[in-house]
Amino acid sequence: MLPYFTDIYGNPSSVHSIGRDAKRVIDTERAKIAEILGAKPREIFFTASGSEADNWAIKGVAAANRKKGNHIITTSIEHHAVLHTCQYLERQGFEVTYLPVDSYGKVSIEDVEKAVRKDTILISIMHANNEIGTIQPIAEIGELAKSKGIPFHTDAVQTTGTIPVNVKDLNVDMLSLSAHKFHGPKGIGVLYARNGRIGDNLIHGGAQEANKRAGTENIPYIVGMSTALQLAVENMEENRKKVQMLRDDIISFVLNNIDHVRLNGHPTDRLPGNANFSFNYIEGESLLLMLDMKGICASSGSACTSGSLDPSHVLLAIGLSHEVAHGSVRFSLSDENTQEDVDYLKEALPGIVKTLRNISPLYNGRKEGNNHV
Amino acid sequence: MLPYFTDIYGNPSSVHSIGRDAKRVIDTERAKIAEILGAKPREIFFTASGSEADNWAIKGVAAANRKKGNHIITTSIEHHAVLHTCQYLERQGFEVTYLPVDSYGKVSIEDVEKAVRKDTILISIMHANNEIGTIQPIAEIGELAKSKGIPFHTDAVQTTGTIPVNVKDLNVDMLSLSAHKFHGPKGIGVLYARNGRIGDNLIHGGAQEANKRAGTENIPYIVGMSTALQLAVENMEENRKKVQMLRDDIISFVLNNIDHVRLNGHPTDRLPGNANFSFNYIEGESLLLMLDMKGICASSGSACTSGSLDPSHVLLAIGLSHEVAHGSVRFSLSDENTQEDVDYLKEALPGIVKTLRNISPLYNGRKEGNNHV
Amino acid sequence: MYSEVVMDHFANPRNVGVIENPDGVGQVGNAKCGDIMKIYLKIENETIVDVKFQTFGCAAAIASSSMATEMIKGKSVDEALAITNKAVLEALQGLPPAKIHCSLLAEEAIHAAIMDYRLKTGGSVDNIRKCDGCCNACDIEHDHVV
Amino acid sequence: MYSEVVMDHFANPRNVGVIENPDGVGQVGNAKCGDIMKIYLKIENETIVDVKFQTFGCAAAIASSSMATEMIKGKSVDEALAITNKAVLEALQGLPPAKIHCSLLAEEAIHAAIMDYRLKTGGSVDNIRKCDGCCNACDIEHDHVV
Numbered sequence A, B: 001m002l003p004y005f006t007d008i009y010g011n012p013s014s015v016h017s018i019g020r021d022a023k024r025v026i027d028t029e030r031a032k033i034a035e036i037l038g039a040k041p042r043e044i045f046f047t048a049s050g051s052e053a054d055n056w057a058i059k060g061v062a063a064a065n066r067k068k069g070n071h072i073i074t075t076s077i078e079h080h081a082v083l084h085t086c087q088y089l090e091r092q093g094f095e096v097t098y099l100p101v102d103s104y105g106k107v108s109i110e111d112v113e114k115a116v117r118k119d120t121i122l123i124s125i126m127h128a129n130n131e132i133g134t135i136q137p138i139a140e141i142g143e144l145a146k147s148k149g150i151p152f153h154t155d156a157v158q159t160t161g162t163i164p165v166n167v168k169d170l171n172v173d174m175l176s177l178s179a180h181k182f183h184g185p186k187g188i189g190v191l192y193a194r195n196g197r198i199g200d201n202l203i204h205g206g207a208q209e210a211n212k213r214a215g216t217e218n219i220p221y222i223v224g225m226s227t228a229l230q231l232a233v234e235n236m237e238e239n240r241k242k243v244q245m246l247r248d249d250i251i252s253f254v255l256n257n258i259d260h261v262r263l264n265g266h267p268t269d270r271l272p273g274n275a276n277f278s279f280n281y282i283e284g285e286s287l288l289l290m291l292d293m294k295g296i297c298a299s300s301g302s303a304c305t306s307g308s309l310d311p312s313h314v315l316l317a318i319g320l321s322h323e324v325a326h327g328s329v330r331f332s333l334s335d336e337n338t339q340e341d342v343d344y345l346k347e348a349l350p351g352i353v354k355t356l357r358n359i360s361p362l363y364n365g366r367k368e369g370n371n372h373v
Numbered sequence C, D: 001m002y003s004e005v006v007m008d009h010f011a012n013p014r015n016v017g018v019i020e021n022p023d024g025v026g027q028v029g030n031a032k033c034g035d036i037m038k039i040y041l042k043i044e045n046e047t048i049v050d051v052k053f054q055t056f057g058c059a060a061a062i063a064s065s066s067m068a069t070e071m072i073k074g075k076s077v078d079e080a081l082a083i084t085n086k087a088v089l090e091a092l093q094g095l096p097p098a099k100i101h102c103s104l105l106a107e108e109a110i111h112a113a114i115m116d117y118r119l120k121t122g123g124s125v126d127n128i129r130k131c132d133g134c135c136n137a138c139d140i141e142h143d144h145v146v
C-alpha cells in the first residue's frame, strides 16, 4: 500500500516506475507485431481502429503534400474508411482517381500505371476486399509505385492474420490493420509506416506514439491485439486450409443446387473464408433475416452500410445490376466454423431461397416469360 | 451452437440479431451518459480518447467553416491535445489567439470578449487545468460566446466525474471527456455536441455514431466508461469532500514546513485533488524520482510532456521563471488516497527536498548571498 | 429492429400468391430500388372478396404487403382506398425510419390495383394516387405520413 | 528508463559538496535549461587529489556529476581532460537519448574547473573546451559523441 499522488497511475508516458513498466509492455508488444509484419518497431503505430489507420494514412499524406500535388489514386471497391476519406478530400480540393475493377473485382496494374500523374501524391489500394474477398496484386502495384516514387498504402484489414502479410514482400509504404478481424478486441488497430514516415498527424496532442498519435495508450487492447495476431499467424496455414475447404464446400453446393445464382469475387484469388453470392429474384435483407431466424448469421452489403438502402458499391463496381446486387449475401467463415455449420446451412438455404422466390413477382414474372432481371 | 457465417459477429452496425443486441447496449449506455451530462443521447459521440475528442471538435469546426472565418480563440494553458491542434491549424493558415492567464491560471472574460473578431469561428477553453488545477469560469464564457453566436468548446477531461459537469449549466456547444480520469478504461472518451452538430468528421468511413465517427464500436469500454461515470457521479460529493481535505492537509503542511516553496494554481477555484508546488533551487524530475524511490508517485510537468526537457507551458504561462518551473511537482489525489498516504508523504517530503537542496549550487549560492533565482 | 408483428407477417406472410383473372392488379416499385410489390384483387359488388400479393423486397416490404392485404380483405373498395400507410404502420407496430417507405409502397400498390379495377369497370379514379411508390424514383412531394 | 548504475549514483551521489579555497572551480549550464553543474578541484602536482560537486538538475545530471568526479579523482589534470562524455556515458551504462546532454555537461564542468585552475596557475588552456554545456544555449557544432 504505497501512496500514488498522481492521476496518471500507469500512464506509460510518465517518468515514474509504474509508467515505465507500462511503456515496456507497449514496446514489447510493438516489437512482436513488427516482427510478424516484417517491420521495425518504430514503424508500428497504434490506432483505435482500422478506420482511424486508413484516415490517418490518407489524410496525413494529403495534408502534408498539398503543395507537392493533389492527386490520389484508389479503387472503386475500397472500404468506406478509404472511400469516404477520399470523397472528403475531393470536397477539400483534391483530385481522386477511382480505378475500375473487372467482373472478379480485380484492379489491373496497367490501369494503375495509366492513372499516375506528375502530381500524384498517394496510391491506396486494399489488399483484399471485405465484401467479395478478391485479393489484389499488391506486391506488383507496390513495385510500380516504388518505381514512380509515389507512396503506397494498403488497407490490409481483411488479410492480416488470415493470409501472409509482410510489408516488405508487399512493397508497401503504409498498411492498415484492425485487431477484431483476427479475433482481437474491437477498438484497436495499427498503421504501419515505412521508416516511421507518415504525413501530418490525425490526432495532435501528447507525445505518445513517437509524437505522432496523441491519446493515453490502451494497453489491454494492445496486448490483446498482439496476442491474437500471434495466435492467428501460428495457426494460419492450418486454419486457412480448413476454412477454405468449408468455403469451397458451400460454393460448390450453392452453384450446383440453386438456380439463378452467381458467385461474386475471384474464383481463386479470394479470402479463404469469403463466399458471396447473388440470388436472383430475391432481396438480400429478407434472405438474411430468414437465415437469422434459423440461427444462421450472414451479412448483406457490408456491415457498415447495412443501415442504408443502397446496394453495395462493390457489387455495382463488378458490374451487377441494382436488382441483382440487392439479392446478394455474404458468408464469412472463420476457423471457428465447422463442417456441421456448413451442413446446417446447406440444409436450410435452398428452402429459404425457394420460399422467398415464391413470394417474388420477379421470379414468377420470369416463369411467365416476363423476365425483369 | 449455431453457425455464424460472418466476420461481423456482434458488429452493432449489422442487421442480424446479435448486431442488434450490441446496438441496444451502446444506445443504453449513450443515454445514461447523456443524462448525467444533461444532454440528449444523440448529442453523445464515442471517441477513443480525450485527445481525439479535442482534435475532432476543433479540426472539425475549422475545416467546416474555412469559408466563414479562420480565427480561433483558446488559452495558453490548454492541454497539448488542444494546443498542438491549434498550432497545427496555424500552419494550415488559421489564426489563433492564445489568451493569457493571471498568476493563478485564470482566464479573464474581458480578454475573451476583446479577442472576439468577426471571423472568429470557435472558442475552446478548458474547464480545469490538468497541471495546476485552476477551474475556469466556463458558464460565463459560454454566455458570452452564445451572445456573439460563436461555437464554444470546453475540454472537461479533468472535471468530468470529479466536479459537476452539466452541458446546459456550462453553456457549452461541445465538450470533451476521457474515461480514465474517472477510473474508467484508458482508450475511450466522448465528444458532446449540442444538437449533434459537429463540423467535419475526423474519421470518415462506416455509418457508426450517426455517420460521424467511423470504426467498429468498442462496446466493453463504452460500458466500462458509463459504469465508471455513474459511480463517480454517485459518490462525487462524498469523494470531493474527502479528497479536498487531504489536499488541503498537504498544501498547508508544505507551505508551513518547507521554505522557498510556492503553491501553483488558484487557492480555491481548483480541482479537489490537485496540489502543485514549485520547490525553489531543485529540479522536479530528481524530486519525483526520489519520491518514487520511497514508493510515492507524483508527476512533474504534465504526463504527456515528461519525455521532454522543456518546462511546462502552463507554469510559464502563470509567470514562473524557467528555473522555478523546473522545480515543480504535482500531487494528484483521488478517492483512493487515504490520510495514511498523506502522512507518509508529509514524513518523506521535507527530507528529500533538503537532500536535493544540499546538492544544489543554487541553494548554496543563495546562502552565500549569490542568489540565482 | 423489427416489431413482433412485423416479424410474424414476414415469417408467415398472409395472402401470398396470384389470383387468376383478377378484377384488379397493381404493381409498384422497381427492382433498382430494391422493392417491387404486386397486388391482385377479386372484387364483387364493390367489395374486396379476395386479395393476393407478391413482393420482392426486404422484411418490412413483405410484412407491409401481408398486413395491408389483411386490412383490405372484405372491405369495400372505397374503404380500402381510405387506408393510408399510417394505418399499415400502426398495425405493424411501427417500422424503422429507413423502412417507412415500405408501408407507403403497400398503400400505393393497393391504389394501383384499384385504379386497374376502376379503369376496367369505368369507375371514377379521382381518389386514387398514381405514385409508383419508389421513393427514390419519383420527385412528387408526398403528403403521406412518413 | 535509467540503468542501475545511474540510479545508484543518483540515490547515493559521490563527492557532493564544496571545497573551501579550491585550486579550480567551474560551473556550466544554467537554470533556464534545467541543469547547473559546479565542480571544485583540489590539485597537487598536477594531480586531482580531491573533487566535489553541486548539481541542480535531473537524475541523469546528478549521476553524471557523481560518476565524472569519481572518474577524475586521483588522475592527472591531462588525464582528466581526456575523459569525454562518452566515457562517462559508458561508465553509467548509458542514458536515455534525451538525457545524453547531461554527460556532456559533466565533461564541460570538468573542463571549466581545469580552465580556472590553469588560468590561476598560468598553464596552457589549449586543450580545454569553452562550451557552457547547455545544449539549447549555444550554437557551437559539437564533435562530442551524442
Ligand SMILES: Cc1ncc(COP(=O)(O)O)c(C=O)c1O
Binding pocket: A214, A215, A216, B048, B049, B050, B051, B052, B054, B079, B081, B126, B128, B129, B130, B155, B157, B158, B178, B179, B187, B189, B303, B304
Ligand atoms: C485536460 C486534458 N485534456 C486532454 C487529455 C487527453 O486525454 P486522453 O489521454 O484520453 O487522450 C488529458 C489527459 O491527459 C487532459 O488532462
Ligand SMILES: Cc1ncc(COP(=O)(O)O)c(C=O)c1O
Binding pocket: A048, A049, A050, A051, A052, A054, A079, A081, A126, A128, A129, A130, A155, A157, A158, A178, A179, A187, A188, A189, A303, B214, B215, B216
Ligand atoms: C477492408 C476494411 N477496412 C477497414 C475496416 C474498418 O475497420 P474498423 O472497424 O476497425 O475501423 C474494415 C472493417 O470493417 C474493413 O473490412
